Amino acid sequence: MPRSLSLTGRILTRLWLPVVLAAAWWVSSAGSTSLYFPPLSKILAAVWTQWAAGPARAQLASSLEHLVTGYALACLLGVGFGALLWSLRHVRDATSPYVYFLYVLPAPVLVPAAMTLFGLGFSMKVVLIAFAAMWPVLLNTLDGMRGVDPVALDTARALGVPPARRVLSVVLRAASPQIAAGLRNSLQVAIILMVVSEWVASTDGIGYYIVNSQESFDYTGMWSGIIVLAIIGTVANLAFVAAENRILHWHYGARAVEGAR
Amino acid sequence: MTPVVELSKVRKVYPGPGASGGHVALEDVTFEVARGEFVCVVGPSGAGKSTLLRCLTGLAAPTSGEARFGGEALRSVPAAVGVVFQDYGRSLYPWLTVSRNIELPLKVRGVPRAERSGRTADVLASVGLADAGRKYPWQLSGGMQQRVAIARALVYRPDLLVMDEPFASVDAQTRFGLEDLVLRVRAEFGVTVVFVTHDIDEAVYLADRVVVLSRPPGTVSEVVDISLPGPRDQIATKRMEEFARHREHLLGLVMTR
Ligand SMILES: Nc1ncnc2c1ncn2[C@@H]1O[C@H](COP(=O)(O)OP(=O)(O)OP(=O)(O)O)[C@@H](O)[C@H]1O
Ligand SMILES: [Mg+2]
Numbered sequence: 001m002p003r004s005l006s007l008t009g010r011i012l013t014r015l016w017l018p019v020v021l022a023a024a025w026w027v028s029s030a031g032s033t034s035l036y037f038p039p040l041s042k043i044l045a046a047v048w049t050q051w052a053a054g055p056a057r058a059q060l061a062s063s064l065e066h067l068v069t070g071y072a073l074a075c076l077l078g079v080g081f082g083a084l085l086w087s088l089r090h091v092r093d094a095t096s097p098y099v100y101f102l103y104v105l106p107a108p109v110l111v112p113a114a115m116t117l118f119g120l121g122f123s124m125k126v127v128l129i130a131f132a133a134m135w136p137v138l139l140n141t142l143d144g145m146r147g148v149d150p151v152a153l154d155t156a157r158a159l160g161v162p163p164a165r166r167v168l169s170v171v172l173r174a175a176s177p178q179i180a181a182g183l184r185n186s187l188q189v190a191i192i193l194m195v196v197s198e199w200v201a202s203t204d205g206i207g208y209y210i211v212n213s214q215e216s217f218d219y220t221g222m223w224s225g226i227i228v229l230a231i232i233g234t235v236a237n238l239a240f241v242a243a244e245n246r247i248l249h250w251h252y253g254a255r256a257v258e259g260a261r
Numbered sequence: 262m263t264p265v266v267e268l269s270k271v272r273k274v275y276p277g278p279g280a281s282g283g284h285v286a287l288e289d290v291t292f293e294v295a296r297g298e299f300v301c302v303v304g305p306s307g308a309g310k311s312t313l314l315r316c317l318t319g320l321a322a323p324t325s326g327e328a329r330f331g332g333e334a335l336r337s338v339p340a341a342v343g344v345v346f347q348d349y350g351r352s353l354y355p356w357l358t359v360s361r362n363i364e365l366p367l368k369v370r371g372v373p374r375a376e377r378s379g380r381t382a383d384v385l386a387s388v389g390l391a392d393a394g395r396k397y398p399w400q401l402s403g404g405m406q407q408r409v410a411i412a413r414a415l416v417y418r419p420d421l422l423v424m425d426e427p428f429a430s431v432d433a434q435t436r437f438g439l440e441d442l443v444l445r446v447r448a449e450f451g452v453t454v455v456f457v458t459h460d461i462d463e464a465v466y467l468a469d470r471v472v473v474l475s476r477p478p479g480t481v482s483e484v485v486d487i488s489l490p491g492p493r494d495q496i497a498t499k500r501m502e503e504f505a506r507h508r509e510h511l512l513g514l515v516m517t518r
Contacts, residue, residue, distance in 0.1 A: 151351040154320055157337065158344035159366040159413070173356055250356040254399040 038220045046224035056209055056221075060228065063194060063205040066122065067232075070129025071190040075183060077130060078137025082179075083167060085138075086145040103139060107132030107189065108196045115200075125197040125205075133190040140182025144175025177251045180244050187240060191233055206232075263332070265421050265453045266317055267293035271326035273312050285478040286312040289326070292472055292481055294421075299447060299454045301464035303515060304474030310457045311347060313479065314425050317455060318342055330421070340370065343414030343452075347425040349407050353398035359385070360394035363413045370417060384412045387449070388442060404435040408442070415446055421453045429459060437495050440467060444493060461515065465507045466493060473514045483514055 026040045050056040085092040085099075110128060118124035148171050156166045172179070198207025206225050213221030245252070273287040286309040294300045304310050315321035316328045319335035319342070328335045330342070338344070346352040353362050360381050367377045385391055388408040398406050407427055414422055424443070428436045440463060447454055458464050464471045468487050475482040489503055498504060 149351050151346055151348050152354065154315075155344075155346060155352040155354075157320060158318065158342070158346075159369065160338065160340050160417075161365070161369050165369065170354070173354075176356075250397060250399075253397060254355045257399045 035217070036219050038223065042220050043223045043227060046220045047227055050221065050224055051228050056225075056228075059204055059206055059209045063198065063207070064232075066125040066129060066197070066205065067190055067194045070126045070194070071133055071187060073126065073130035074133035074186050074190060075137055078134045078182065078186065079141050079172070079179060081134070082138045082141025083145065083172060085142055086171070087167060092142070099135075099139070103135040107193055111197060111200050114197070120202060125194070125202070128197050129190050129193045132193045133186040136185035136189060137179065137182040140178050140185070141172075141175060144178030144182075145171050147178070148174045177248055180248060184237075184240055184244075187236055188233075191229075191236070195229065263296065264293035264329075265296050265298075265331065266455070267329050268313070268317060268323075269327050269329075271313075271316055271323040271328060273309070273316060273321070274324045287316070287323075288478040288480045290474075290479065290481055291326075292484060294453060294455055296420075297451065297453055299444075299456065299467060299469045300472060301468035301470075302455065302457045302472045302474060303459070303461060303464045303511065304479060305476055305515065306459070307477050308474040309477060309479030310474060311425055313474070314344075314423055314455070314457060318344055318423050320344075340417075341420040343417070343419035343422045345407075345410050345414050345422070345424040345427050347427075347429070347457075349410040349427065350398075350403070353406060353409060353413075355397065355399050357397075358394065359390070359396050359398060359401070359409050362398065362409060363394075363416050366413065366417045380416055384416045387415075387446065388412045404431045404439065407431060407439065411439075411443070411446070415450060415452075418450060419452060421455070422447075423455045425457045426459060427456075428463070436463075441495065443467065448492070461508055461511045462499070465489070465504055465511065466495075466498060471507075471511060473511065485511060485514075 022040075029037055029039045030041070032039050051060055085095065107128070110131065114124050114128045114131075118127055152170055152174055153166065156170045161170065194205070195207040195210075198205030199211050202208045206229055210222050210225035210229075213219070213225060269291050271287055271290045272285070274282055275284045275286055277283040279285075290309075290313060292300075302310055302313060312321070316323050316335075319328070319330065319338045322336075330339050354365075357365065360378070363381045363384060364377045367380060372380070381394065382391070385394055388411055390405060390408055390412070393401060393405065393409070398409060401409065411424075411427070414424075427443075428439050431439065443454070443456070444467065446452070454467075456464075456467060458467075465487055471485045471487060472481055473483045473485065474480070485507065487507055489498060489501065489507070
């Protein structure tokens, strides 16, 4: 990203394409009488009346509850187990084939199993999200920790940093750029699993609302749900990027210097 | 005088293929360093100098033989040892500011916050970086980073300072400045120093004694007492006849073996 660009310039470069696409959608759907493709103006109105001010707010709230709880659990479990596997080399060697086996398993196929085990309620969705979203964090944590420079570790030992603290404030910290990449992957997985679990087996949530609207021929409602999902994904991603820029500023700074040398 | 550190019949083999069960990095290395002494270790690349330092500081265990610090066998790095690594750039933590890098060893030793910042500021001033505390290591030049690494190893006032080719990648002018800095902090803190270098001139200039390692597998081929008067001076000392004599002798040792 060229530094010379002003802030407004940068915002414009980012925004022109979505704005053009939205405008195209707006214009081309303006006079639409098709049941399946209602005008964008109607959809946006529904986003407002249904989601922002109307009855669908409860669905939004329960979806966010599933997502936040499940994702938070996934992050904790992923980093925790990743760090644990890193410190126990023998366990790691013994478990790594199974870890990859679980990783490549498409998580949505676990929905029936989760339903059997946990019913249809809150815990089923949270467990499902946490379980599926844990793997990218776990594998990235493990990988990042493995890649830690041995000099950084020797330094910690030479400075007298005790073992537990070496893991927390040196190894995990050094691996944090890669862990962040894992957390971001996991966020996408978590959103997918949130929707899928609400689709298949639920009486609440955005996924439920979308399917329910479609089944009752309310296509405007269906589209509004999709838009709300897109907004959630975008906001979550922006928040993520902002947090990353703050917490990992040292990483980007060091990398920029390295690149310039 | 009682030795601060001693290596007796240290042999270090890195596991791998080969007749002797791997790669022999050190073979039967014995020497000791007395309190307050400045000992330089010279030897060709791959002679096992870094390996020797790892054994000397307790970062690595010898395959056989023993390394002792203060009379006790080394198991980990003692709290009274400071280490400056060959890769100083990689040994400073990029996520911590210069001040926080230097404070880290104080923090793990439970030094209270107010004293930490006071000592950090002092040591930064004594390496000539009084204003760099808030910067990040990667915002500094190589020579400045090296001084931060030295400051970090000095801030907890170790009895023994171990440095692995600390000035190998800085320019000559900076290097002379840093050499004098090390001599000065040695006098100021009364610290014992073991200093690895490639550079014979540097070894003669700094050391009370020079340990010469042979070609690999490294073993001590000679220990040379340097009889130069102190305090040393970059121009006057290096002009002395004594200096030239030691230099020639050591060059001969390093070239032929
Ligand atoms: N962790 C290791 N595993 C296997 N072999 C190693 C390891 N560390 C060093 N060696 C080998 O041991 C020998 C001595 O290495 P060492 O780094 O101690 O040499 P050195 O004298 O410090 O070299 P230089 O002057 O290049 O720094 C080399 O042949 C090196 O390849
Ligand atoms: Mg070396």
